[in-house]
Amino acid sequence: MAVEKRVVFKSKWLPWVLVAPQVFIIGAFFFWPAAQALLQSVQQSDAFGTSIEWVGLENFRNLWNDETYLASFYTTAIFSVSVAVIGISLSLLLAVYADRVAKGALFYKTLLIWPYAVAPAVAGVLWLFMFAPSVGVVAYGLRAIGIDWNHLLNSTHAMTLVVMAAVWKQISYNFLFFLAGLQSIPRSLIEAAAIDGAGPWRRFWTIVFPLLSPTTFFLLVINVVYAFFDTFAIIDSATQGGPGKDTAILVYKVYYDGFKAMDLGGSAAQSVVLMVIVIALTVVQFRFVEKKVTY
Amino acid sequence: MxxxxxxxxxxxxxxxxxxxxxxxxxxxxxxxxxxxxxxxxxxxxxxxxxxxxxxxxxxxxxxxxxxxxxxxxxxxxxxxxxxxxxxxxxxxxxxxxxxxxxxxxxxxxxxxxxxxxxxxxxxxxxxxxxxxxxxxxxxxxTTVFYYNKDAFKAAGLDPEQPPKTWIEVTQAAAKLKASGHTCPLTIAWQSWTQLESFSAWHNVEFATKNNGFGGLDARLKINSPLHVRHIENLSNMAKQGLFVYKGRMSTPEPSFISGECAMITTSSGFYGNAKKNAKFNFGLSTLPYYPDVEGAPQNTVIxxxxxxxxxxxxxxxxxxxxxxxxxxxxxxxxxxxxxxxxxxxxxxxxxxxxxxxxxxxxNPGTDVAPNQMIRKTTDKSRGIRLGNYVQIRTIEDEELEQVWAGKKTPKEGLDAIVKRGNEMLERFEKANSKK
Known part of the structure; x- marks a missing residue:
């Protein structure tokens, strides 16, 4: 205790002590693994690490020579844009309606926030069960109305399935931000517009939506990052990247090569590529948000 | 205290x-x-x-x-x-x-x-x-063939005479379909049952160098005429609704237990599960083969x-x-x-x-698997020993799915497996040959 008091009163390094736990966490869980990935991306080793060979950029060259890896950029783009656009539009819609509800608002909000507590792998399995061609409730219903649902061989169905599961999982997060954004819009602005004769549709697009734009952009970047990085468990449990490689997004391949196939070098090289992408995305986010925040 | x-x-x-x-x-x-x-x-x-x-x-x-x-x-x-x-x-x-x-x-x-x-x-x-x-x-x-005896009876087939060859399987599937079965045949562990065991069972090479037993420089050979013929046969069956794809690894197994699919090729280790959970009589038989191939049937791989x-x-x-x-x-x-x-x-x-x-x-049928195995093996049937094989199995799944979906012809699919699989083998060889 005595030590702590002296620190409080005298030392210059108190701030450092206070940030130390955070620095330690970031160091241990971000910088150290990132450095390891960088190191491993220029090595090739057998699984047990009994022989480690420096191979320079060969792991990266292997990636560029792999047509299926390049194709997975396209798959990733489709997946990420779908997840972000659908996820954001749906949750905006839900937030606008939830904001208007007078009775039982808490009930609706709770239900909408709930899916956030579900683990991604569980979300994948849940949707897989509903859409399983043989036993799924939804697949059964679809067949009744003439749609032969088969995500095992139909890539559009498979992509739809993983997008739905990923969107469902992320809606709660988006919803919370939109709801907070909506609640911070001054009522007086909307009332003034209403008095001037603007209908609900016009009020939304000319007042509410522009005022929500910083939130929307923030969520766009967060959702793209989510789709890029947090969705491998959904893919693994729902489609395992199939049919063919049509739902094998970049991060799924990182997971698969590293943890199932034990190709640590190749997997690390892919993480480095992904790291570069996320850094680029973050730069875009900060520039944009900084600009927008000032108005 | x-x-x-x-x-x-x-x-x-x-x-x-x-x-x-x-x-x-x-x-x-x-x-x-x-x-x-x-x-x-x-x-x-x-x-x-x-x-x-x-x-x-x-x-x-x-x-x-x-x-x-x-x-x-x-x-x-x-x-x-x-x-x-x-x-x-x-x-x-x-x-x-x-x-x-x-x-x-x-x-x-x-x-x-x-x-x-x-x-x-x-x-x-x-x-x-x-x-x-x-x-x-x-x-x-090892890989064996299971069939639903009750469904065979309903389709007018002899439940005590399981189809032994792929021609008989196709004929039985057609009859099962005519009797109203939506899924006459499905396949679990497709790479293991239809490529690995298929090769050993017909005594053809899966890969060079005795399927990898002879060295790290083994390369895949599964786009041979016999392999193409077999995958073509299955792909035609898929088009006619005689073979229905139900997923990778063991995922198709429940569709046999539920009675949806009447025939399945899968692991002999599926026996206990089927015996416990299937609500119909089922039988086991050896993996189907092509009788005109010399040396078939040899033995299956484990x-x-x-x-x-x-x-x-x-x-x-x-x-x-x-x-x-x-x-x-x-x-x-x-x-x-x-x-x-x-x-x-x-x-x-x-x-x-x-x-x-x-x-x-x-327990009739339980001796099928050991009987398939207790033969003298050849260089082509001893087994498969290839590096990066976890990835190669996935490549096989991916390409076969393209074939079943009609996006690639059987030849294109098998060629792609060989090309992509060989890249994996080359990398494994490179990483391990210096020791």
């Missing part, structure tokens, strides 16, 4: 244990019924002697326990025994001092050890070119897992491991395991013992 007594008793037990017994860690991936089997084996062995104590620990699925063991090895506390699935064999073999060949362990421990007592197609899978047995065959299964001994342990501990392996190899222990799990008996004597007990007569 009571706590103190309990503590004293516990301490007493532990000190007794510590002074007398050598603990041997065994990491495995067996769940439910098979998990109980593993625990029972350890218990029986521990009760049979007092010097060693086998401690089985469940470490997740095959790939999870392998990842765990690799991490543990790198941290210097690997288990003594690790259960590894068959596709990890080449990777384990290439891992140098991380493992200790079973043949060596047995010899150094002075255990009587004759590789010839093991079923050739089983032991051969895990034996080095120099004849040294590298890992201990533990739970081996799946399942073997036990690897990890390197860098004490001599005393290796002695315990050797003793345990001798115990598990005993004919009566083997035979009991075979009956209990549906996995193959790994020694010829255990097979004979099971036969003598009348088990195969009481």
């Amino acid at each position: 009571r706590h103190k007594i309990a503590a004293a008793v516990l301490a007493g037990l532990f000190s007794m244990g510590a002074s007398a017994q050598v603990e041997i860690q065994w990491w495995h991936s067996m769940t439910s019924v098979n998990g109980e089997w593993v625990n029972d084996l350890a218990r029986e062995f521990n009760a049979s002697q007092s010097k060693y104590k086998i401690v089985p620990t469940f470490k997740g699925s095959y790939d999870e326990s392998m990842t765990a063991a690799i991490a543990a090895y790198r941290a210097g506390n690997a288990p003594h025994i690790l259960q590894v699935f068959e596709v990890g064999t080449a990777m384990m073999m290439a891992s140098g001092k991380a493992i200790k060949p079973v043949g060596e362990v047995m010899k150094e421990a002075g255990q009587k050890f004759d590789p010839a007592v093991y079923i050739p197609a089983v032991a051969g899978y895990y034996t080095a070119p120099n004849g040294q047995m590298l890992s201990f065959p533990f739970n081996s299964s 799946g399942g897992a073997s036990l690897w001994v990890m390197g860098g342990k004490k001599a005393d501990e290796y002695k315990g491991v050797a003793e345990f392996f001798s115990f598990v190899s005993k004919p009566d222990v083997q035979s009991a395991s075979h009956k209990r799990t549906g996995y193959l008996p790994i020694t010829l004597e255990a097979f004979a013992l099971t036969e003598k007990s009348g088990y195969y007569k009481e």
Whole structure:
């Protein structure tokens, strides 16, 4: 205790002590693994690490020579844009309606926030069960109305399935931000517009939506990052990247090569590529948000 | 006070244990019924002697326990025994001092050890070119054919005459479809049943260099005319709705149990599950083949897992491991395991013992798998030993799916498997040939 008091009163390094736990966490869980990935991306080793060979950029060259890896950029783009656009539009819609509800608002909000507590792998399995061609409730219903649902061989169905599961999982997060954004819009602005004769549709697009734009952009970047990085468990449990490689997004391949196939070098090289992408995305986010925040 | 007594008793037990017994860690991936089997084996062995104590620990699925063991090895506390699935064999073999060949362990421990007592197609899978047995065959299964007898009857087929050839399978499927079956045939473990076992069963090369047994520079050969013919046949069946794709690995199995699919090719280890859960009569038969191919049927290849001994342990501990392996190899222990799990008996004597007990007569069909295996293997049918095989299996799944979906022709699909698979083999060769 005595030590702590002296620190409080005298030392210059108190701030450092206070940030130390955070620095330690970031160091241990971000910088150290990132450095390891960088190191491993220029090595090739057998699984047990009994022989480690420096191979320079060969792991990266292997990636560029792999047509299926390049194709997975396209798959990733489709997946990420779908997840972000659908996820954001749906949750905006839900937030606008939830904001208007007078009775039982808490009930609706709770239900909408709930899916956030579900683990991604569980979300994948849940949707897989509903859409399983043989036993799924939804697949059964679809067949009744003439749609032969088969995500095992139909890539559009498979992509739809993983997008739905990923969107469902992320809606709660988006919803919370939109709801907070909506609640911070001054009522007086909307009332003034209403008095001037603007209908609900016009009020939304000319007042509410522009005022929500910083939130929307923030969520766009967060959702793209989510789709890029947090969705491998959904893919693994729902489609395992199939049919063919049509739902094998970049991060799924990182997971698969590293943890199932034990190709640590190749997997690390892919993480480095992904790291570069996320850094680029973050730069875009900060520039944009900084600009927008000032108005 | 009571706590103190309990503590004293516990301490007493532990000190007794510590002074007398050598603990041997065994990491495995067996769940439910098979998990109980593993625990029972350890218990029986521990009760049979007092010097060693086998401690089985469940470490997740095959790939999870392998990842765990690799991490543990790198941290210097690997288990003594690790259960590894068959596709990890080449990777384990290439891992140098991380493992200790079973043949060596047995010899150094002075255990009587004759590789010839093991079923050739089983032991051969895990034996080095120099004849040294590298890992201990533990739970081996093979690919067999199951059919729904009730559905056969309803379709006007003889339920006691299962189709033996692919032509007969196609004909039976057409009749089943005509009788209203939406899924006459499905296939589980498509790469294992339709490419690996298919090749061995027809005595054609899966890969050069004796399917990889002869060296790291093996390359895939599964775009041969016979392979193309077979995949074309299946793809035509898919177009006519006679073969319905139900997913990768064991995912299609429930569609047989539910009665949706009337025929399935899958692991012999599926028997216990089907027997327990299917609400209809079903039969087992050998894997279908093409009778005009010379040498067919040969034998099928195994799946399942073997036990690897990890390197860098004490001599005393290796002695315990050797003793345990001798115990598990005993004919009566083997035979009991075979009956209990549906996995193959790994020694010829255990097979004979099971036969003598009348088990195969009481449970018709259970002898299909051992009978497919107890033939003399050829260089083309011994098994598959290829590096990066986990990835190659996935490539096979991916490309076959494109064929079933009609996006690629059978030839294009198989060519793509060979091209992409060979890239994996080249990389494995490069990474491991310098040792």
